[in-house]
Amino acid sequence: MSEITSPDAAHPRITALDVLRFLSEILAFGSLALWGFLAWPLPWSVVFGFGAPIVAIAVWALFLSPKAVFHVHRDVRTVVELLVFASATLALWALDLAWAGIAVGAFCIVVGVLHGRRTVR
Numbered sequence: 767m768s769e770i771t772s773p774d775a776a777h778p779r780i781t782a783l784d785v786l787r788f789l790s791e792i793l794a795f796g797s798l799a800l801w802g803f804l805a806w807p808l809p810w811s812v813v814f815g816f817g818a819p820i821v822a823i824a825v826w827a828l829f830l831s832p833k834a835v836f837h838v839h840r841d842v843r844t845v846v847e848l849l850v851f852a853s854a855t856l857a858l859w860a861l862d863l864a865w866a867g868i869a870v871g872a873f874c875i876v877v878g879v880l881h882g883r884r885t886v887r
Contacts (some may be wrong), residue, residue, distance in 0.1 A: 787881050790874040791826065795819040795856035797870055801857030822850050847878055
């Protein structure tokens with residue numbers, strides 16, 4: 767007789783907080799791309815427009831993703847996450863979009879805190 771498994775066992779449940787977390791990542795990476803393309807003259811705009819988000823995505827994949835390459839202490843993960851979000855906020859400030867930077871930064875921090883509280887339990 768074969769064992770019956772729950773369909774939920776193979777697929778983790780995606781919550782609204784997971785969607786907000788993904789949106790905060792996309793906002794951060796998009797802000798860095800926008801900064802790279804608008805803050806520099808050609809050909810550097812292409813280099814920084816693609817390079818800045820690629821570096822941020824690589825850092826995220828190495829330290830923060832669910833399947834991170836390096837498993838570091840929670841405090842180190844928090845600092846790396848704050849650095850990614852702060853760089854996105856400062857990138858928007860550098861483009862004279864201070865209010866957008868504050869909004870993106872606040873959104874990312876609130877979602878990060880909520881996500882962090884969920885993982886501590």
